[in-house]
Amino acid sequence: MQDYQRLLVLNLLAYATQKNLSAAQLCTLSGIEFSTLKKGENLTLTDKQLDDLWLNATHLSHDPLFGLHFGETLQVAALGVVGELIRHSRTIGEALTHAVAFAHLITDIFVMDVTRADKSFFIRFTPDTxxxxxxxLLFSQMMDFFMAFTLHEVDGLVLEKIQPIRISMPPISADLPEYERVLRCHSIQEADYYELSFDESFWDEPILMANYELQGVLLQKVSAMDSAFGDRRKISERIGSLLLVNSYLGIPTLEAIAANLNTSSRSLQRKLQEEGITYQQLSDSTRKSLALHYLGSGQYPVKEVSYILGYNELSAFNRAFRRWTGTTPVSYQKGIING
Known part of the structure; x- marks a missing residue:
């Protein structure tokens, strides 16, 4: 089993754990030796085992859009390919061109192509029929995953939520509004292939890499918590994990977190209330931790940290930081550097 494929399976299990499923149970039901998988020992998974794993995760989570939501949360850093992409790429166009060479290492269910046109460029996934x-069913789940995963990783390379101008895919039998939300596109047309179309201006957009060192640390931290506590964790702790691994594009909305946990925002608020905490408090805590990390490293200007954390105005970040620490971001950073 190739390392990239193993990492994908481990991240699928970590995501299932965030949805209150047991990773060990999923492996048992799918005929996979969980202890061997975790240790990284030589292990070959058959197509049937992989198929069963995806289907069991979809069934037990009661989420018919499991693949779509999984793709929305996963960062390319989790699959170990981000270093290769950014090491050899200066722009989005170059990164996507290199990504084509990595796709077959992760899956063989499609061939990935990137094509540049006059006013747009296309990322097409041609399925293995x-x-x-x-x-x-498994195939549609995996294709949903890769569509969402690819879109959100284009975001991560430029620290901006990019909207496709058009999406092409086979007819959708499930919740169309949820596809439109996750894929950020209201122009979804029927086709016998899967394709994301973007405005040509993004092709030469320079890659920003500041977030990936921290992202790797956060992913390791979350994976360790998932392994240690599994489905015994409180809902606030599980939400905290989701906030951390998605923090490189700012803080997701309560509605987005609720969709990922396959529940309603009202139900999520009620559960948090029972634990004596609000979503705003959780998101503030995440922002504060990240702000202290970025500013404390001395590598990033205050304005860039504000942008990474999802603040539209620097003044809003200044107010929030003063509320958290009693001082301004500039004063805090100067104190760290001079201290």
Missing amino acids: SRQKVAP
Whole structure:
């Protein structure tokens, strides 16, 4: 089993744990030796085991859009390829061109192509029709995952929430508004292939790399918490994990977190209230921790830290930071550097 594929499976299990499922149970039901998988020992998973893992996760989570939501949360850093992409790429166009070479190391259910046109560029996933016929439900889940995953990783390379101008994919039988939300596009057209279309201006957008060192640390921290506590963690702790691994694009809305946990925002608020905490307090705590890390490193200007944390105005970040610490971001950073 290739390392990239193993990492994808481990991240799928970590995400399932965040949805209150047992990773060990999922592996048992799918005929996978969980202890061997965790240790990183030589392990080959059959197509049937992989198929069963995806199907069991979808069934037990009661989330028909499991793949779509999983793709929304996962960062490319989690699969170990981000270093290769940013090491050899200066722009989005170059990174996507290099990504084509990595796609087959992660999955063989499609061929990925990137094409540049006059006023747009396209990321197309051409399915392996033989796999599609053998396990259509599994196939659709995995394609949903890769569509969402690719879109959100383009975001991560430039620290901006990019909107496709058009999406092409086979007919959607599930919740169309949820596809539109996750994929950020109201122009979804039917086709026999999967394709994300973007405005040509993004092609030469320079890659920003500041967030990936921290992102790797956060992913390791969250994985360790998931392994240690599993489904015994409080809902506030599980939300905290989701906030951390998605923090590189600012703080997700309560509605987005609720969708990822397959519940309603009202139900989520009620559960948090029972634990004596609010979503605003959780998001503030995450922002504060990240702000202290970035400013304390001395590598990032205050304005860049404000942008990374999702503040539209520097003044809003200044007010929040003063509320957290009693001082301004500039004063705090100067104190660290001079101290």
